[in-house]
Amino acid sequence: MASTDKPAAHSDKTEVESQPPNHSPCINLFLVDLPLRVLLFASTVVAIVLITTSKDTEIAVVSLAPSKFGPRAAKFTHSPALIYFLVAVSVACLYSILSIFASFSSISKPAPPKTLLLVLAFFDALFVGIVSSALGAAAGVAYIGYKGNSHVGWNKICNVYDKFCRHIAGYLTMALLASIILVFLTMLSTYSLYRRSR
Amino acid sequence: MASTDKPAAHSDKTEVESQPPNHSPCINLFLVDLPLRVLLFASTVVAIVLITTSKDTEIAVVSLAPSKFGPRAAKFTHSPALIYFLVAVSVACLYSILSIFASFSSISKPAPPKTLLLVLAFFDALFVGIVSSALGAAAGVAYIGYKGNSHVGWNKICNVYDKFCRHIAGYLTMALLASIILVFLTMLSTYSLYRRSR
DSSP states (O other): OHHHHHHHHHHOHHHHHTOGGGGSTTOOTHHHHHHHHHHHHHHHHHHHHHHHTOOEEEEOOOSSSGGGOSEEEEOGGGOHHHHHHHHHHHHHHHHHHHHHHHHHHHTTOSSOOHHHHHHHHHHHHHHHHHHHHHHHHHHHHHHHHHHOBTTTTBOOOTTTOHHHHHHHHHHHHHHHHHHHHHHHHHHHHHHHHHHTBO | OHHHHHHHHHHOHHHHHTOGGGGSTTOOTHHHHHHHHHHHHHHHHHHHHHHHTOOEEEEOOOSSSGGGOSEEEEOGGGOHHHHHHHHHHHHHHHHHHHHHHHHHHHTTOSSOOHHHHHHHHHHHHHHHHHHHHHHHHHHHHHHHHHHOBTTTTBOOOTTTOHHHHHHHHHHHHHHHHHHHHHHHHHHHHHHHHHHTBO
């Protein structure tokens, strides 16, 4: 990109001067992009660690049914929403690793390849949807665990499985952070393309 | 945009021939963008209608507690997840109306304003996150209503409130459609900027 700009600047100086936004069209925003992707990786890894270590066994009544007395474990595998959450965050973690390499490969270039910006923006937008839906699903179920729902007789469980619920709060926070980072990353790639557009 | 290309094509034909993507950099993708936004509006309106008309009163036992006998209504206001869903989809519906006007204003232009493309891509990405998280939250709670969760004593309610659950299935489908449309719209605006980038 820079190589196609330079001859134009040499051959026709007045044309370049009449288009002030063209002076720095190829800003490299990967200096912001890369740290955000590392943060995305860190948040997804912490979320995965928290969800996989969230088993909590308590001797407790977790239902109104008398047969439910006795020691019982709360595990994320008991909830399809939390399983979906783990799968979605794991895929997002893998994507963050791949995108860190892609971002790192372009950080030193004066004009990063525009196709890379497009591909990153596409996948970032897709992962905004995946991670946000997983966050919503896990948060919706966690809220019932935290508050219960008296209208349909679903009892809260966080008064019993406090350790389990603290873990849930932790990985929901991490997933919220990951979602926000992904929205910013989408905007960043789009803005880079905008700066280079005519 | 087109005017800046034409002099270049006249002055240096070989340079233009070596860059085939520059022949039609200003394609107007609003012809695809506008119908998608109308579809987004339609799906969110249907979702709003379905959620606000989803009240279902049944004489039923919805809990193991003996005091819960008698006629009871299932309403979306009983679930914070479904309230969040309604708010999120309503905001997305308002946004779709605004973006339809923006898209319509640029549909006939040979080169739509690039700032509009950037703003639409930003907001589309944001709404992917909002609508997807609402979809996840509502789907997570709906799944418990459909299947229950024996591990924590949450009983399924869809065997009783079948009309209510059919409505939920309807508006979840609409929200899924809206999420997918929003991802495509983000990609479309980004692709338009990509086609115009150097």
